[in-house]
Amino acid sequence: MWYETKATEMLGIDYPIMQGPFGGGLSSPALVAAVSNAGGLGGYGAYTLNPQDIYAIDKQIKAATNKPYNINLWVSDTDAPGGTISDEHFDAAKQLFKPYFDEAGIPLPEKPAPFTSRFENQVDVILHTRPKVFSFVFGIPSADILEQCRKLGIKTVGAATTLDEAIALEAAGVDMIVASGFEAGGHRPSFLARAEQSITGTFVLLQLIREKVKIPVIAAGGIADSRGVAAAFMLGADAVQIGTAFLACDESGALPVHRQMLFSDAAKYTTLTRAFTGRLGRGIANSITTELLGKESEFLPFPLQTTFMSSLRKAAIEKEKWSMILFWGGQIAPILKHTKAEALMKSLIEETSRIMG
Numbered sequence: 001m002w003y004e005t006k007a008t009e010m011l012g013i014d015y016p017i018m019q020g021p022f023g024g025g026l027s028s029p030a031l032v033a034a035v036s037n038a039g040g041l042g043g044y045g046a047y048t049l050n051p052q053d054i055y056a057i058d059k060q061i062k063a064a065t066n067k068p069y070n071i072n073l074w075v076s077d078t079d080a081p082g083g084t085i086s087d088e089h090f091d092a093a094k095q096l097f098k099p100y101f102d103e104a105g106i107p108l109p110e111k112p113a114p115f116t117s118r119f120e121n122q123v124d125v126i127l128h129t130r131p132k133v134f135s136f137v138f139g140i141p142s143a144d145i146l147e148q149c150r151k152l153g154i155k156t157v158g159a160a161t162t163l164d165e166a167i168a169l170e171a172a173g174v175d176m177i178v179a180s181g182f183e184a185g186g187h188r189p190s191f192l193a194r195a196e197q198s199i200t201g202t203f204v205l206l207q208l209i210r211e212k213v214k215i216p217v218i219a220a221g222g223i224a225d226s227r228g229v230a231a232a233f234m235l236g237a238d239a240v241q242i243g244t245a246f247l248a249c250d251e252s253g254a255l256p257v258h259r260q261m262l263f264s265d266a267a268k269y270t271t272l273t274r275a276f277t278g279r280l281g282r283g284i285a286n287s288i289t290t291e292l293l294g295k296e297s298e299f300l301p302f303p304l305q306t307t308f309m310s311s312l313r314k315a316a317i318e319k320e321k322w323s324m325i326l327f328w329g330g331q332i333a334p335i336l337k338h339t340k341a342e343a344l345m346k347s348l349i350e351e352t353s354r355i356m357g
Helices: 006-011 029-037 051-064 087-104 119-129 143-152 163-172 202-212 226-234 256-262 287-291 304-318 341-356
Strands: 017-019 042-045 069-074 133-137 155-160 176-180 217-220 239-242 270-273 281-284
Touching: 006 239, 017 029, 017 042, 017 341, 029 042, 029 051, 029 069, 029 341, 042 051, 051 069, 051 119, 069 119, 087 304, 119 143, 143 155, 155 163, 163 176, 163 202, 176 202, 202 217, 202 226, 226 239, 226 341, 270 287
Parallel strands: 017 239, 042 069, 069 133, 133 155, 155 176, 176 217, 217 239
Antiparallel strands: 270 281
């Protein structure tokens, strides 16, 4: 059967369907449990959380499902040398974004405090809580971390946006690779070259990686229904990872207006931008992404740009100025149909089985 793959065997799941692990509060234990309980692999994006919060979330997930699940972290969680930026750089960013803060009726924020990486402390939680899967983006954990995961029976899954990244992941001893195409919503998790240079489409990337690596490959980006799932398997995928379609479900941590936007006409127009976080990511185009195109050099590096924009986001939500918020979403959003994770899983499984015979 189509669902009997290296991935299902390795992960101990019934169907090779993985839910994209969203960061920034967009994941939820309820969504993770719904996908895992339906036979897939739920995922929680924890890169913004401190160790205590990750422990608490893991406890909630374990209470909601006894099935395998995935916790995701960012290996590289800052692009700011020394964790900060110069006053000159910050002043330039303030001038660039001042009209938007003025429109929202709020003052420009103070310079963000220096950022210190949290990855090592977060990984300690993974090693203690032992989820079935530890996935990561923006790099490769140290050999020591990967070895500890092997000893503890934690399967490791790394994201690649290019063939070179996939080869590097396999060489490091990672168990599985996510082939992340540029169609996908959210951040481009590139780590060997700039994200702007790493924008191969999912199905091309999948085939390139499949030819060169021996470990299981997971197709991600531009997949939201059974036709996409079937196409991925025909091209050699061992599993699929679906993001936007699950983000649009009621169980996700997305704001109601975010989920509504994914079902609206606006979802036809997505774009890649650094304006809201400092790292390249795909979301629904808005006034800021359009007007600041080509001015990326004045943005702050990740995650200082996120900190800088946080008060604007809060004010925009309060005043319903939706054109000032980046609603993450992939290019496939216009075909979305389901608002419940269980119904989406049922449709994916039954329709893929019909297509694949």
